[in-house]
Amino acid sequence: MAPSIITGLLLPLLAATSSLAFDTTTRCTTSTFSSLSGVEISTVETLKGSSILRLPDLVPSCGGPDKNITVSADICRLVANVRTSNSSSIRIEAWLPDNWNSRLLATGTGGTGGCVDYSRLQSGAQLGFAAFGTNAGHDGSSGHDFFLNQPEVINDFGHRAIHVEAAVGKKITALFYGREVSKSYYDGCSTGGRQALQEAAMYQDDFDGILAGAPGVDWLKIVASKAILARRIGWPDLNSSAYVRPEQWQAIVAKQIELFDELDGEKDGIIDAPQNIRFDPALLACGTGALGQDLCLHPDQVQSVEEAYQPLTNGDGEIIYPPFIIGASTGVFSNNQKDGKPILNYSLVRDFWRGAVYNNSDWNENNFTLSDLDYALSINPGGVNSNSRDLSRFHQRGGKVLAYHGLVDTTVTPLLSMEFYKGVQAAVGLSLEEMQSFYRLFLVPGMDHCSAGPGAWNIGQVYPLDSKRLDAANHALLALVDWVEGGKAPDFLTGAKYQNDSVSQPILAERRHCPYPSQSRWDGRENRRDVRGWVCGYA
Ligand SMILES: *[C@@H]1O[C@H](CO)[C@@H](O)[C@H](O)[C@H]1NC(C)=O
Ligand SMILES: *[C@@H]1O[C@H](CO)[C@@H](O)[C@H](O)[C@H]1NC(C)=O
Ligand SMILES: *[C@@H]1O[C@H](CO)[C@@H](O)[C@H](O)[C@H]1NC(C)=O
Ligand SMILES: *[C@@H]1O[C@H](CO)[C@@H](O)[C@H](O)[C@H]1NC(C)=O
Numbered sequence: 001m002a003p004s005i006i007t008g009l010l011l012p013l014l015a016a017t018s019s020l021a022f023d024t025t026t027r028c029t030t031s032t033f034s035s036l037s038g039v040e041i042s043t044v045e046t047l048k049g050s051s052i053l054r055l056p057d058l059v060p061s062c063g064g065p066d067k068n069i070t071v072s073a074d075i076c077r078l079v080a081n082v083r084t085s086n087s088s089s090i091r092i093e094a095w096l097p098d099n100w101n102s103r104l105l106a107t108g109t110g111g112t113g114g115c116v117d118y119s120r121l122q123s124g125a126q127l128g129f130a131a132f133g134t135n136a137g138h139d140g141s142s143g144h145d146f147f148l149n150q151p152e153v154i155n156d157f158g159h160r161a162i163h164v165e166a167a168v169g170k171k172i173t174a175l176f177y178g179r180e181v182s183k184s185y186y187d188g189c190s191t192g193g194r195q196a197l198q199e200a201a202m203y204q205d206d207f208d209g210i211l212a213g214a215p216g217v218d219w220l221k222i223v224a225s226k227a228i229l230a231r232r233i234g235w236p237d238l239n240s241s242a243y244v245r246p247e248q249w250q251a252i253v254a255k256q257i258e259l260f261d262e263l264d265g266e267k268d269g270i271i272d273a274p275q276n277i278r279f280d281p282a283l284l285a286c287g288t289g290a291l292g293q294d295l296c297l298h299p300d301q302v303q304s305v306e307e308a309y310q311p312l313t314n315g316d317g318e319i320i321y322p323p324f325i326i327g328a329s330t331g332v333f334s335n336n337q338k339d340g341k342p343i344l345n346y347s348l349v350r351d352f353w354r355g356a357v358y359n360n361s362d363w364n365e366n367n368f369t370l371s372d373l374d375y376a377l378s379i380n381p382g383g384v385n386s387n388s389r390d391l392s393r394f395h396q397r398g399g400k401v402l403a404y405h406g407l408v409d410t411t412v413t414p415l416l417s418m419e420f421y422k423g424v425q426a427a428v429g430l431s432l433e434e435m436q437s438f439y440r441l442f443l444v445p446g447m448d449h450c451s452a453g454p455g456a457w458n459i460g461q462v463y464p465l466d467s468k469r470l471d472a473a474n475h476a477l478l479a480l481v482d483w484v485e486g487g488k489a490p491d492f493l494t495g496a497k498y499q500n501d502s503v504s505q506p507i508l509a510e511r512r513h514c515p516y517p518s519q520s521r522w523d524g525r526e527n528r529r530d531v532r533g534w535v536c537g538y539a
């Protein structure tokens, strides 16, 4: 495997690494790790870059049962169970590259946890990191049986797994390479982004740099919001005059894009700043001609759509969760029937409330109200609703947070990231300038949840990587490394849109993404698909 192409940045460290005085193959044995306590090793194997790793035992919700993935570098692969209490353990998986850059990269999970993030292991090992993944204490990203009557399994998912992964990961890395890691990083999206900011708040010494995608802070509210919004649109009574059907929602969102797309200067299917738009659903009422007879909104439906875009408020009318974003697909709450019966396709609310909140397999979300959310918040299973804005200890020790969030995120409203950013600023008591010196948030127009969408969204967060874009301007993790180790804060990130979203195809557009609250603006001269046409600034 060729050394990583991040030359300017990593040269000194790579030089040190190339003089490693041992043969990684002979080190890649169980005995190297025998001093670890509470760790039960199941696999230690040497794998060649470009070979295929078979994963025959993956559960279906993690992509199994028989998944094959490409090994991205010459590595030593270790799989182990780490005891976390006397009724729980987490599985961790390490990819330890021969060509080590002296750093550690830990990764998180998505949804309701339970799946090793192989894509980030592949990227991390290719870039030279000792890369770690975890199942966060249970197997599977859907279902609830693993949580029933298992408070310690819930604790692993809620707050403990990543902390243990970091601690054990550092030991494994030191045993294998014969010296301590130089710097430790974390990379995760969605639930992985929740785990990211929770680490910064609770375990400030675990990582030097944290990459947080679409962070699911206030996790219980995010999950609950799907059921609450569904009920605002007449569900589960599919015959009610207020009920807005799935196909109507598709038409509503398509119409939003048609109406507001051009406000930013180009009709490209992307509303650049949907957070600034006030959408009046009366525009789509029957009689206006905006939508056909079968899709237009009757008066009660107009009211439903209006309510669907309102924030969640508590009994005192205070906002507790910001609104769904205009222009984003509403499937998480509007895909809510199957064979004529009401059921949310978004299964997380059912899974988590059954398994971790009510410990009751018969519960369902059809009558979900704010009191179900309030109850969950009051018991906060496993500490999962990590919502502390107080990152002062992480700030004081010099840690850096690089966050990103798509502006058409269908699962976690990007408004949450903006609100959280301001919340941290207030809690830590920093000026905007001080804030920017430790925490930067990049909003990505036209990006959905974690990746995908019509925008120039690729900032290196998915595998495979584009070998031509492995530098701090184009790759979020490398920008973070440059910030932590070189003191160079990222002034922008350049995102790419590939044909078919495939890095082996041509780039159709590149665009500069800017640290919130600044915004990328077209200079009005260059081609809008050329990164040089974009500057960061304020309205
Ligand atoms: C994985 O590879 C094995 C061995 O080549 C093959 O038998 C199996 O069908 C593959 N699995 C999938 C899901 O492609
Ligand atoms: C489990 O751990 C707790 C606290 O560490 C201890 O008090 C208890 O005896 C243990 N239970 C078993 C069955 O080992
Ligand atoms: C969960 O439910 C089971 C079966 O109803 C019960 O035995 C158990 O005590 C409950 N556990 C908790 C933590 O409530
Ligand atoms: C809804 O309407 C359909 C057809 O009009 C009917 O078959 C069904 O029983 C109704 N459902 C309810 C819950 O009223």
Ligand SMILES: *[C@@H]1O[C@H](CO)[C@@H](O)[C@H](O)[C@H]1NC(C)=O
Residues within 6 Å of the ligand: 331, 335, 345, 346
């Ligand atoms: C239902 O959810 C699954 C899993 O998240 C997703 O792949 C699928 O596209 C969804 N279907 C609909 C109709 O929303």
Ligand SMILES: *[C@@H]1O[C@H](CO)[C@@H](O)[C@H](O)[C@H]1NC(C)=O
Residues within 6 Å of the ligand: 364, 366, 367
């Ligand atoms: C929801 O509430 C209604 C009215 O109280 C009740 O008839 C229905 O059985 C409940 N549905 C579920 C799934 O609990």
Ligand SMILES: *[C@@H]1O[C@H](CO)[C@@H](O)[C@H](O)[C@H]1NC(C)=O
Residues within 6 Å of the ligand: 499, 500, 505
């Ligand atoms: C893009 O992907 C689609 C579906 O996978 C495929 O049919 C099409 O040929 C691809 N286009 C190109 C240019 O590769």
